[in-house]
Amino acid sequence: xxxxxxxxxxxxxxxxxxxxxxxxxxxxxxxxxxxxxxxxxxxxxxxxxxxxxxxxxxxxxxxxxxxxxxxxxxxxxxxxxxxxxxxxxxxxxxxxxxxxxxxxxxxxxxxxxxxxx
Numbered sequence: 001x002x003x004x005x006x007x008x009x010x011x012x013x014x015x016x017x018x019x020x021x022x023x024x025x026x027x028x029x030x031x032x033x034x035x036x037x038x039x040x041x042x043x044x045x046x047x048x049x050x051x052x053x054x055x056x057x058x059x060x061x062x063x064x065x066x067x068x069x070x071x072x073x074x075x076x077x078x079x080x081x082x083x084x085x086x087x088x089x090x091x092x093x094x095x096x097x098x099x100x101x102x103x104x105x106x107x108x109x110x111x112x113x114x115x116x117x
């Protein structure tokens with residue numbers, strides 16, 4: 001007997017962003033029917049940046065704390081600040097849209113983000 005796939009959503013996305021001082025660049029991660037573990041790989045050249053992962057439903061609170069540079073920011077699942085390279089592993093609850101935000105560049109920089117699960 002063959003059973004159908006377990007509705008697994010495959011995430012395999014790579015993008016390059018131009019980030020300048022004051023910019024808030026984000027990517028949304030579509031919801032999956034089950035909890036999913038995602039991996040966010042970031043490379044920033046030449047300047048360091050900060051990266052934050054949070055749920056869309058928590059965006060207002062997370063953004064308030066990120067812009068105020070609170071440490072740790074409320075409702076953020078995972079983050080790294082002032083980095084050129086980082087890998088974050090984050091668990092996203094079932095049926096939840098997540099957001100990856102890149103900001104706090106000290107000067108214009110090119111950021112490559114790779115999102116996988």
